[in-house]
Amino acid sequence: MTENSERRVISVIVVNEASVLSRITNLFSGRGYNITSLTVAPIPESNYSRLTIVTSGSVRVIEQITKQLHKLIPVLKVYEHADLVEKEMAMVKFPLSENLSDIDVLCRAYNGKIVNVGENVVIVMVADEPKRVDNFLAVIKKYNPKEIVRSGAVALER
Amino acid sequence: MQMSGAQMVIEAFIAEGVDTVFGYPGGAIMNVYDEIYKQDKFHHILNRHEQASIHAAEGYAKASGKVGVAMITSGPGFTNAVTGLADAYMDSVPMVVVSGQVPMSLIGTDGFQEIDAIGISRPCTKHNYLVTDAADLPRVLKEAFYIAKSGRPGPVHVDIPKDVTAQIAEFNYDVELNLETYKPHTKGNPRQIKKALEAIAKAKRPLFYLGGGIINSNAAYEVRELVHKTGIPAVETLMARGVLSFDDELLISMLGMHGSYAANMAMSETDLVIGLGVRFDDRVTGKLSEFAKNADVIHVDIDPASISKLVNADFPIVGDVKNVVIEMLEQCEHIYPDNYASWRETINNFDALHPLTFHEDSERLKPQWVVKRVGELLGDSANISTDVGQHQMWAAQFYPFTRPNQWITSGGLGTMGFGFPAAIGVKVAVPEKTSINFTGDGSILMNVQELMTAVEKKIPVINIILNNNFLGMVRQWQTLFYDKRHSQTDLSVQPDFVKLAEAFGGIGYRVTTKEEFDAALKDAVEKNIVAFIEVIVERFENVMPMVPSGGSLFNMMLLEKKETK
The missing domain is CATH 3.30.70.260 (ACT domain)
Incomplete structure (x- = not known):
C-alpha cells in the first residue's frame, strides 16, 4: 500500500x-x-x-x-x-492597455475567447483541462492580469 | 388525521413502541411537553441535566437493545446534550433525540436560546434533521427511528422549531419509507464467507477478535456457538464483554491497553485474526505496524468504512455479524477443533505465566477485590455500568460477565459522568436485575445531580465509588510517564459522599473493610433505593498489565510478581 x-x-x-x-x-x-x-x-x-x-x-x-x-x-x-474527461473554466480580467491580439490568440489556444470589453478592462474566458488552465494562467502573467477566477474541475467518466 | 406537530411526536413515539422518554423541558419544546402531560402511553423521566438524559437513554438502549429516546430544549438544553450524542455516536448506540428550536421566524437572528443545533450535531450523529414543516414530521420521525436502529446503529437528532410543533398537518405513520440513498448491506457475500472459512481451516493459530458489533447485532449466542464448534480461542474488546461467558474456556480475556498478557500475546502470535464487529481502535491495537504482524485478517462488519480503515483486511465481509455468523455455522464442518489443541495450550501457558490478577498487600481494600466481590455476591443478577477511568478497566478485567447487554460502558468517547445516568436507564429497561454503577471519586461528581432523578422516580441504582482520592487513570500516567508530577489529579478534598447521597434522599455507606463492604452491598440491595457505597481503596494502585500508548501489544508493563491471591 x-x-x-x-x-x-x-x-x-x-x-x-x-x-x-x-x-x-x-x-x-x-x-x-x-x-x-x-x-x-x-x-x-x-x-x-x-x-x-x-x-x-x-x-x-x-x-x-x-x-x-x-x-x-x-x-x-x-x-x-x-478514466475521465475533465474540464475547468477560468476567467481573467486584463487592463485594456495590454496587447489584446496576443491575449486573444492565447485564449483561443485554450478553448477560450474575449467575453467582455469595458471602459478600462477586458474579460476573457478559457475552458480546458485543469493542467492546461494552469499553463494558460502561467503564460498570461506578463499581461498583468488584474483578477483571476477558476471554476474548479468537472468530470465525466469515459 | 389532522394534528399539531407536537401531537405527531407523541403519536410517532407510541407507534414506535417507546415506553420511556428521558428529557428536560424548556421554552422551545413546551408544546411537546404539553402533549406529554396529556398522554399516558409512555413514561417521562426528568433527569436533572440534559447530558444525563442522553446517557440514560444510552443505558436504556444498551441494556434493552431497543432505540433510546430523549427530548431536550433548544440552545443550552441542546448543547448540554452534545457530549451524550457524541458518546452514542462513538459507541453506535441506537437513539432518537428530539430537540426544540426557536420559531422559524427567529432562526438566524441570534434569538433567545438559539443555536445552530444541527450544525453542531452533524459530526456526532448518524444523521440529523431540521424540520421546517409539520407535514414532514411523520416521515422524518419514521426515518429517524429506522436509521437509528438499522445498519450500524447510531444517534439521530431531530430539531423542531417551536412554531412547527404548533402547526397543524396531516399525520399518517403508515407511509412506506423510501430511502433511496440509504440501504445498509446486511447479508455477507457468500463467496467471501466461503473464502474466509477456507482460510480458517488452513490456519494453525486462528483467533477470534470479538467486538461490540456482536452486541449491537444481537449475535452473541450465535458467536458462542461458532466459537465452540470450531474450538478457536477468542479475545474480547472492552465493548464485547459478556459476548462469551467469563467461565468459557475458549475466552482468553480482554485485549488491548489493559488487556491480559495472554490475550495480547495471542493477538501477537496468531496467524489469522477473525474480527467480528470490531473496528481496530487504537486502545486495542497498540502500535499498528506490530499488530498481529504475521496474521491474515478476516474482518466482518456492517460498516464498510470500518473495513481496512486501519488494518488491511485480507478477507473483508460487509454484513450484519449475525447473518454472517449464521452462514458460517452452516458451513464450518471442515474446521476441526482438535487442530488447534497445541495453539490453545500455548495460550494457556501465556496465561499461566502472567495471569490477570492483583496483590492484596495493602492496608486498604484493593479496588480489584471490590469488583471481584460484587461478582461473587451478585454475578449474573446484576447489570454493570461504569464511568471512565481506572475503575472502568478493573470492572472490565475482573467482573464475571455471563451474558451480552450486561456490561454498559462508554468505550469510544470515554465520557466521565456516563455511568450513573446510564445505570438509571439500565434499571428502567431491565428492572428485575440489580443495576450497579462502578465509578470513581472523580467521575461520580460529573453527573451527581442524578441522585435526584433516581430518588424521585424510585430507581434503585447502586453506585460503588472506588475512592482513591485521585483522578486515578491520569495519576497513573503521571506516575509512569511524567516522573510522578501529579498535576491537578489529587482529589484529597472531597464531599462527604454519605451525606451527599442522604441530602438527596438516597442512602450512603462508607466502607473500609471487607466485612463492611459485604454488609453495605447486602443492605443496599435490600433497601432498594438509590445508594452510594464509598469504598476507601489503595490510593496508588495501577491498572495492570498495561501497553503504554503507542507501544506494541507484546511489550506490556506487567504486574510485579509477588504472592498472588
Missing part, C-alpha cells in the same frame, strides 16, 4: 436538500482530508445534485474518503474516477 499522495477526482451524487453540502465539507474537514476544488450543481430533472471534488491523498485515504462519503445518508453514489 503506497502512502504517496496523489490527485484524485471524485464525483458524488447527493439528494438535493438543505445542508447536504455542509455534510460533505464537514466530513472532509473533520477527518482531515484535502479539498483542492469542489463544484456543485443540480442534475436536471431530478432531485439530485452532482458534486465534483478534486482531492489528494494516499490510496488508503482515498478509499476512506469514498467509503465515508457513501456512509452519509443523502449520498446516492460515489464515483472515484480512473
